[in-house]
Amino acid sequence: MEVFWFIPTHGDGRYLGSAEGARAVDAKYMQQVAQAADRLGYEGVLIPTGSSCEDAWVVASSLIPVTERLKFLVAIRPGLMSPTLSARMAATFDRVSSGRLLVNVVTGGDPVELAGDGVFLSHDERYDLTSEFLDIWRRELAGETVDFEGAHLKVEGGKVLYPPTQRPYPPLYFGGSSTAAIQVAADHIDVYLTWGEPPHEVAKKIEQVRHKAAEQGKTVRFGIRLHAIVRETSEEAWREADRLISKVDDAAIEAASKVFSRYDSEGQKRMSRLHGGDRGQLEIYPNLWAGVGLVRGGAGTALVGSPEQVAALMQQYADLGIDTFILSGYPHLEEAYRFAELVFPLLPLNHIPQAEGPTSTSPFGELIANSIKPSERAPVS
Numbered sequence: 001m002e003v004f005w006f007i008p009t010h011g012d013g014r015y016l017g018s019a020e021g022a023r024a025v026d027a028k029y030m031q032q033v034a035q036a037a038d039r040l041g042y043e044g045v046l047i048p049t050g051s052s053c054e055d056a057w058v059v060a061s062s063l064i065p066v067t068e069r070l071k072f073l074v075a076i077r078p079g080l081m082s083p084t085l086s087a088r089m090a091a092t093f094d095r096v097s098s099g100r101l102l103v104n105v106v107t108g109g110d111p112v113e114l115a116g117d118g119v120f121l122s123h124d125e126r127y128d129l130t131s132e133f134l135d136i137w138r139r140e141l142a143g144e145t146v147d148f149e150g151a152h153l154k155v156e157g158g159k160v161l162y163p164p165t166q167r168p169y170p171p172l173y174f175g176g177s178s179t180a181a182i183q184v185a186a187d188h189i190d191v192y193l194t195w196g197e198p199p200h201e202v203a204k205k206i207e208q209v210r211h212k213a214a215e216q217g218k219t220v221r222f223g224i225r226l227h228a229i230v231r232e233t234s235e236e237a238w239r240e241a242d243r244l245i246s247k248v249d250d251a252a253i254e255a256a257s258k259v260f261s262r263y264d265s266e267g268q269k270r271m272s273r274l275h276g277g278d279r280g281q282l283e284i285y286p287n288l289w290a291g292v293g294l295v296r297g298g299a300g301t302a303l304v305g306s307p308e309q310v311a312a313l314m315q316q317y318a319d320l321g322i323d324t325f326i327l328s329g330y331p332h333l334e335e336a337y338r339f340a341e342l343v344f345p346l347l348p349l350n351h352i353p354q355a356e357g358p359t360s361t362s363p364f365g366e367l368i369a370n371s372i373k374p375s376e377r378a379p380v381s
Contacts, residue, residue, distance in 0.1 A: 109265025
């Protein structure tokens with residue numbers, strides 16, 4: 001199991017839907033979150049993309065020199081950039097970071113935002129474009145000189161002179177719930193991502209992707225994108241979930257719902273159906289809460305509960321085939337520490353965080369009476 005965290009380039013705070021408790025996300029704060037994730041033992045960080053975010057490539061590049069091991073899941077955007085230019089960017093980033101790039105393929109699901117970026121294709125046309133884009137991108141990074149002419153893209157003599165560190169190219173991550181999206185995943189993707197639906201729904205999606213990939217003679221890994229609200233007791237965690245949306249009023253929910261209704265993303269439609277705009281029906285599965293999705297687009301569900309409850313639900317997803325968990329929490333700096341301290345010791349992590357050098361207290365706390373080491377909790381092997 002590997003666990004990622006999140007760089008909140010579109011804002012952060014203590015409450016959803018309110019300026020109260022809001023926090024400025026500047027370069028120094030993003031560095032704080034990234035360095036915390038790096039030190040705590042998270043495998044990597046997702047950096048979001050879209051018109052509401054700081055540019056993901058610029059942000060990720062700024063974090064390379066202030067981190068040591070952390071990987072960066074950064075978006076490429078078919079339709080917004082040339083596949084050849086995108087391949088060069090990926091190769092450069094991968095070399096400069098010593099092989100720490102992961103690539104998130106984002107087709108986009110909001111026609112209004114896409115129009116602002118100059119993209120006027122229909123839903124299925126965008127996925128056709130994405131497939132053409134990835135055909136070119138993958139071949140160029142694998143060292144080919146590419147001549148390609150499709151319905152949307154044309155390249156003559158496209159190539160990447162300086163190869164990436166990871167061969168043949170940095171791993172490709174991708175999410176999408178529609179038939180067109182699942183076909184792209186089967187044809188091109190290394191890790192298929194789903195948003196946090198109840199386990200039985202995730203199981204259906206995994207089976208679809210596995211079947212399609214098998215038709216292409218491929219296997220695909222799986223990941224899930226969730227928020228996390230974990231406290232020492234279940235009661236504390238659920239109080240925190242209520243507090244997080246305590247400033248969200250009905251007008252904000254209605255306004256968000258109107259925006260989400262214009263999306264042609266099947267995944268966003270599935271997220272919205274989980275809560276239906278009703279704040280009284282938010283625990284959609286034991287310890288899975290849809291409150292974040294009342295006002296946040298994209299990932300709208302959270303793991304909520306005690307460390308043991310959260311770890312148990314993560315294991316349910318792992319039993320389905322999920323091995324990558326991309327998490328976040330509000331505020332992101334404090335919650336990165338809280339999740340790592342409370343839940344990491346209960347998980348079979350791919351990477352076990354280690355103390356840096358000889359020390360008397362880290363990572364087990366302050367000495368008792370200035371001389372006695374506190375009891376240690378061994379990580380799950």
